[in-house]
Amino acid sequence: MNRHGAHDYFNNAWLEFTGSTLERETRGGWMERIHPEDLDAYREKLSQSFNNHSPFETRFRLQRSDGEWRWITDLGRPFRDGQGDFAGLIGCSFDITERIEQERSLTEAKSRAEAAGEAKSQFLANISHEVRTPLNGIMGMLEALAESSPSAQQAEYIETASQSARQLLGLLNDLLDLARIEAGNLPLHPSLINVGELIRRGTAPFAHEARGLGISLTVEVCAELDSLLFPLDEVRMRQLLFNLLGNALKFTKFGGTVAVSAFLAGTQAARKLVVVVSDTGIGIPGDKLAAIFDPFVQAMGALTREHGGAGLGLSIVRKLVRMMEGAACVSSEPGQGTDFAFSIPVEPGEVRPSEAAAEPAAPQITLPPLKALLVEDDRVNQLTARRMLEKLGMSVDMAENGQQALDAVSRFQFDIVFMDLQMPVMDGLSATRAIREREGAAGGPRLPIVAMTAHAMKGDREMCLEAGMDEYVPKPLEKNALALAARTALDKRTG
Structure with a gap:
């Protein structure tokens, strides 16, 4: 465009794209090929740039020589003559149709993914409500029965039913935790904890179950973990331990061994807490190891498998460890057993106060009438x-x-x-x-x-x-x- 506002030059690429001639284009014919819905906005943008001697960038649809509408990005800037006076605008245009289509496809895909995520969240919320409501009644009535002086046989039945209800609640919580982690809605709440004490206390509830199954359960914690406090999320650390221990006991037969060990690795400036849960159970085939941490995956997937579960525990372990910027791994030998391990970077620990050695009992909650x-x-x-x-x-x-x-x-x-x-x-x-x-x-x-x-x-x-x-x-x-x-x-x- 020259200093008088007339378009006086179009290159061959433009003429080939539009199928027009230079004479026709310089007479203003080029604007006839801009989409009617875009024409007024383009003219306004061009006029502002010309009057203000300023650069511009805009998009519009332009009709190609074969009749197809294509998206164009038009870039322009002012240029000056040898004396420095404004001499008009010079610009270039790019066919960005494919980019526009890709952007539209990505936007549509994002919208579909968000809609699917919202539907999934709503489904989980409904499932949570619909399962928790009857489960509340089941567990409440079982507790009432347990306090009604049942016979020894009745007490055994009540405890069995209660254990099944707790397993169902655990499965529900696992599903919700997995959904929260995937959505990035499960925050961590670190506090100074004694890892050695946490592991011993966390393992204790499994000791009775292990004895009933004829399994030896051992715990080994390095002395340093008992003398230091580390900022970790106590609830999620217990969840890691519970999931791995429950998995180990499930797949270990009578007479077997489950061992828990915890220690510190790395240098003083870059320390890592390492926890290993080992068992002498059935092991995992080599072709299943790569997927063992995936949700809903089990090493023994046949309907005739001896062991239950939804295959969520190990997936939650890996996702929680990653949230803590750590790593989880597994090694196994079919028929010989399995070792699960996770490592988490920890800040330099604070020395545990001597009075912290004995944790005070939880205060009794008293209510007035x-x-x-x-x-x-x-x-x-x-x-x-x-x-x-x-x-x-x-x-x-x-x-x-x-x-x-x-x-x-x-x-x-x-x-x-x-x-x-x-x-x-x-x-x-x-x-x-x-x-x-x-x-x-x-x-x-x-x-x-x-x-x-x-x-x-x-x-x-x-x-x-x-x-x-x-x-x-x-x-x-x-x-x-x-x-x-x-x-x-x-x-x-x-x-």
Whole structure:
């Protein structure tokens, strides 16, 4: 474009692309091939650049000589004559159609992946709720039976059923943990812990199971791990140990051995905690080793396999270790046994205080006599929760939905409310918001409200607190968790 705003030159590549002639293009014919939807915006951009003597970059669709519309990036800049005066614009155009199509494909793929991820999260949330609700009733009723002076045979049956329920809960938690890790929604909460003590305490619950299976279980911890404290996530460290130990015991036969060892490796400036769980079990075939850490993969996949499980434990181990910037590995010999190991980089440990050698007992949670309102629509869960609350010394009134709860708190005086979320007529979140609105309008005291729900996905606790609840307890319910939640909610009211 010259200093007068006329287009006076197009190269051969442009003419071949458009199938036009230089004479026609310089008379303004080139703009006839810009897509009508893009033409006004392009003219405005070009005019601004010309008037301001400034560079420009824009996109538009241009019709090729064969009639196909192609995406073009047009780049232009001002140029000057020998005296430094503005002499017009010079530019070049690039056919970026393939890039645009790739971008569109990536955007569509991303949208599909996000939609699939959202559908997966919603599915897991629904599964979590639908499984936890009946499981809460099963475990609560089994606990009630265990406290009803059963015969020795009945107690054995109750314990067997309870163990099966705990296994089902463990599987559910594994599924949710795996989904959280893959979504990047499982945060770590490091605190100074004594690894040696954690490993010994974490191994202790398996000792009874090992004796019952006729398996020797040994633990060896280097002395240095007992004298230092390291910043690690205690809950996830226990989960690593439990998954590996449970796996080792499952695949080790009567008379075999399972050994746990832990030590520090590396230099003082780059130390690593190494934990090894070894067994003398059935081992893993060589062609299965590469995939053993993949989710839902088991070395023995046939329907006739002797050992159960969903194949999630080892996948969770590897993902947790990677979150901690470590590595996990396995070596095995079929018929001889398997060694699982993981290493995690640790910061220089702090010297363990001498008084920390004896960990104080957990304080007993005490509650005053309380009049509680239990808001729950499921009959079995009503029985379970009511029994637990009464065991904690509370007198309990019932409401079957949020509207009944709202009516009850407006007519009667309660010390605390335990509120389910998913209910007919009015859900627990809406009922809580309505109670808080009434309190605000009347200027009355704050009624402690504890969420008691099968919604146990990431963000559910925060959702409850944002609605105005004071604490949150996931199902299946545990009496100690209920007591702690009640104590916390009451403390918030009194400050």
